[in-house]
Amino acid sequence: MINWFKKRNRETLPDYWRAYQDLCNQKLPENIKEVRFVILDTETTGFDYKEDRILSIGAITLLNNRIDLSESFEIYIKQDRFNPQTVAIHGIIKNEKVSMLDEEDAMKLFLKYIENAVLVAHHAGFDIGMLNQILKRMALPRLKNKVLDTMILFKATRITSNLIDRDKNYSLDEIAENYNIEVKDRHTAAGDAYITAMAFIRIIGQLNKNGKLTTKDLLKI
């Protein structure tokens, strides 16, 4: 596929994007305690990148093993597409009473929130893919952030042996069970982001038992 917007000149990109992009060009700190992680989840109308749309984004920030809830992020997006089948999962109906943003404003807020943080999500590929679709509709390049997938990180905490199915896909519920994280508000973006964040800090704790894990090591997993 020809990615036409790659050719777009820097000058024609909006200011907020340029600010975001400049941040992303900065080098990440080597010490993982100094790295800002944004743990996120999205609720969508379905699993089709082209057809489906994001209905809400929930995210929280982890810095130096600490999450400040006053800095958490939770937005709902107005969409024309409506899929009764997924309503049963996430419970977001078309005319939800919470305040809703249009896609473009939502993305602007989101970019401003994430800055150059390392993004973390469970099955991250999907959420990032959906977010990139919004950017594409806005004629903007893809997200520049480094991304971590808690599914893959969790696997790295398991014993590497043939006794476990190496191709096993761990669901967020299974991981939550392993760390005794209460699963409430499952399938709300913010609720799932919170569960993912709790799992993420435990996983990092496990991977970094000797305190020597660097950002580079972590991103290589």
Place this chain on the structure above:
Amino acid sequence: MKNTIAERVADFLKRYPPFDLLSKEQLIEISGQVRITYLEKDSIVYKQDENGHDQFYVVHKGAVELKREEQDKVKTVDYCDEGDIFGLRPLFANESYAITAIAEEESIVYGIPIDTFKPIVTQNLNIGNFLIESFASNTKDPFSKEYTKKLYADDDVILKNDPEIFDLQPVKYVKKVVWAQPSTIIKEVAQLMNSKKVSSVILKENGVPLGIVTDKDFRNLVATGIVAIDRPVSEIMSSPVLCYPKHTTIAQAQISMMKHNVSHLCITKDGTSNSKVIGIVSDHDIVLMQGNNPSVLMKAIQKANSTKKLKAIHKKIQVLLKGYIRQNIPLTHISKIIFELNDATIKRVIDRTVEKIGEPPVEFAWISLGSQGRKEQLLHTDQDNAIIFEDVPADKSEEVRAYFLLLAKKVTKRLNIIGYEYCNADMMARNPKWTLSLSEWKKQFTKWTSTAGDDEILLCSIFFDYDISYGNSSLTTSLADHIFDITKDNQRFLSMLGVSALRNPSPMGFFRQFLVEKDGEHKDLFDLKKRALMPITDAGRLLILQHRVKNINNTAERFEKLAQLEPENKELYLSCSYVAKSLLKFRTKHGLMHNDSGRYIELAALTKEEKMKLKRCFKIITQVQELIKFRFNLSHFL
């Protein structure tokens, strides 16, 4: 704006005082400002004499230890676990911290900004009163045990074996006093005691204690026929009751019980029998408070009626273990005691779970695998377990399996809360692969032993060392018989097992130096498990399997048995038994020293004597490996 996460935090906080006194709006307001902090084990939240933070803390998961330094002595003041608040008083009093707070285990704490909390306290009279009461309760020592129930921690605190301090602790009393009217019929009181599982009942009128009846009174006065069971209980009660105020120390309580020859004291509001009853203390409770003694712990396990209690007991077991190792008590004794306590804990958890989810549809056995099955797990209490259930007709099998998987899920979760970590290879009963019927297990072993590749050998070595923790032992015996039958003439399998026992050759290099790990996380450390414990364990298992000896899983005991069975190799086997014990002790000691599993050893930190000792152990390992190589004719495999 919607704030789902704040609502979650609020749901947690509202379960604990003083947050239960807040309105929903206030709770959400606070929750939205919470900072969640992850603490690695041993990380410090704040230090004694440090300036107050801008927030106080609530434990969400894990445990935080509060310590105070006093004249070069570090005293543990308290342990906080789920829902406990710490570090609040100094913020109100504008003082620096008088104690140090350290994460005792991996923990998650909520930090609540004092600037958010203070205005709410001033608005909400109930909270203000609660805090004032908590802070002012004992101005001399604001961290005393007495108020811990409300603000600092749960009632079950590890008391150090320091008799001086112990005696002067305020006595802990049971708050949920079972009581009746003095006019109640004896039979009804007895039924009440049975259903509440208590040994005494306070008889009170208008909130004031008039008398007490204990098991003894029923024995002396009712069972002997002196008083009929349809008489009012006032005819057999002891009156008046000995009453004391809540500040009473343990020593004082003990002395007055002895002096008056009674087993119970009543705690009342002003310490006289004219005021409200607030609690009761029995001599049994006092013995339990004395803590770290195996028989007391054992009793406590059997009586424990919550997972939280069992967790507190588990902690005490660790303290006990530390003491034993420090006193250099022979490892055989230590491991037996610790094993029994761990075993009782598992049994208790299963009992309670069965009580909750209903009786099992058929007979079953809960088995522990690997090092726990070998009774060699002292420090690192990992969960490795499985379930064998009785064979059932095909149409029932899924229903039955579902029950046991549910049981396993609940039991493993509770064990995890208590402190037994999940196996990170999922070698646990909650994994449907390891909850099987007897004939499925037999099939499983037949498959492993007939198609033995490296994975199967590894599985065999884990599952061969099983030990029954709970349930019907005829199931485990039947499985053991099956294993002997299928391995008896299976030369190929025995050879494979032999090869695997030799896969880690002598840990000494060419110049008699230790072989250390070459790369990875543990670079330059000596892997005691892989290079020393595993070879000796593997050897013991293989040799005992050949002799078809059942029910001995402990490596040292296996070699002792082998010494009897093969007098010609007696000396070597007895040395092996010694090696197994001393390596395990070595590992435990180092684990306790560095607060880890003790698996990886830094060679530079060893004394010369320790190095010599290790080298002697390796020599024996080499010898037994030679024996295996010869006996199973393995030279061409290697």
